[in-house]
Amino acid sequence: MRIACVQMDIVFGEPEANFNQVSAYLAEASRKGADTIVLPEMWNTGYALTKLETLADGSNRTVNFLKEFAKANQVNIVGGSVSIIKDSGFYNTMFVVNKDGELVSEYDKAHRFGLMDEHIHLEEGNGLGTFELEGVTCGGVICYDIRFPEWIRAQALNGAKVIFVPAEWPEARIDHWKILLQARAIENQCFIVAVNRVGSDPKNAFGGSSMVIAPWGELRLDMAMQEGIGYADIDLDEVEEVRKRIPVFTDRREALYSSFQPSKKQ
Numbered sequence: 023m024r025i026a027c028v029q030m031d032i033v034f035g036e037p038e039a040n041f042n043q044v045s046a047y048l049a050e051a052s053r054k055g056a057d058t059i060v061l062p063e064m065w066n067t068g069y070a071l072t073k074l075e076t077l078a079d080g081s082n083r084t085v086n087f088l089k090e091f092a093k094a095n096q097v098n099i100v101g102g103s104v105s106i107i108k109d110s111g112f113y114n115t116m117f118v119v120n121k122d123g124e125l126v127s128e129y130d131k132a133h134r135f136g137l138m139d140e141h142i143h144l145e146e147g148n149g150l151g152t153f154e155l156e157g158v159t160c161g162g163v164i165c166y167d168i169r170f171p172e173w174i175r176a177q178a179l180n181g182a183k184v185i186f187v188p189a190e191w192p193e194a195r196i197d198h199w200k201i202l203l204q205a206r207a208i209e210n211q212c213f214i215v216a217v218n219r220v221g222s223d224p225k226n227a228f229g230g231s232s233m234v235i236a237p238w239g240e241l242r243l244d245m246a247m248q249e250g251i252g253y254a255d256i257d258l259d260e261v262e263e264v265r266k267r268i269p270v271f272t273d274r275r276e277a278l279y280s281s282f283q284p285s286k287k288q
């Protein structure tokens with residue numbers, strides 16, 4: 023599977039400019055033979071959370087745009103995430119479409135990041151976010167979600183062999199990003215494809231470092247601060263090889279772990 027990671031700057035609060043940028047990146051990546059193109063988090067609006075009433079997608083625009091491109095160009099798109107409006111409020115949502123232009127996943131970010139006011143402006147998701155792409159079970163989580171190892175583990179236990187992570191991760195904590203992602207790949211013995219943005223918004227400078235990490239933990243792509251598209255070819259047989267070499271999933275002791283769950287506070 024040839025993966026293309028779109029490490030772009032995002033124009034704060036300007037969906038039109040961002041749709042134009044993403045169109046150009048999708049066209050370039052598909053021209054260069056990508057099977058699966060991955061976008062960053064909240065690429066339509068950036069973190070313009072106080073303006074979501076007017077800016078967030080309430081019309082299926084993003085889904086239709088991704089579906090049409092995917093079908094016309096026979097490419098899978100892990101559509102990063104976008105801000106959208108549903109009946110119950112605003113969400114930070116990842117759409118994934120396959121080469122036939124079918125929507126195979128709609129995942130709402132499960133853990134809201136307080137340092138960036140998500141808990142004030144966004145609703146939290148409750149779905150797991152695993153999906154099939156060309157017969158391979160994949161997972162998707164968004165940015166802050168990677169700080170919750172049990173959440174990524176739940177995807178791996180549900181069969182995910184490749185986990186996609188779109189993000190807007192600040193440069194100030196980019197060491198955490200790199201270490202957490204590598205740990206998530208090693209402990210779950212799966213590929214991690216993580217796409218962060220570059221550039222800045224009024225509150226944060228972002229740290230790039232989009233990466234493809236193999237199930238043994240090696241970096242197959244590290245984009246550092248380079249703006250543009252990075253490519254990596256991944257061989258899914260590696261997942262089985264690593265899982266055979268060190269059979270973590272066979273050796274897990276679920277009953278033991280649950281016997282030590284802390285009792286609820288009164």
Ligand SMILES: O=C(O)CCC(=O)C(=O)O
Nearest residue numbers: 135165166190191192195
């Ligand atoms: O966990 C972090 O340090 C960054 C998380 C974040 O930026 C986000 O979830 O948008």
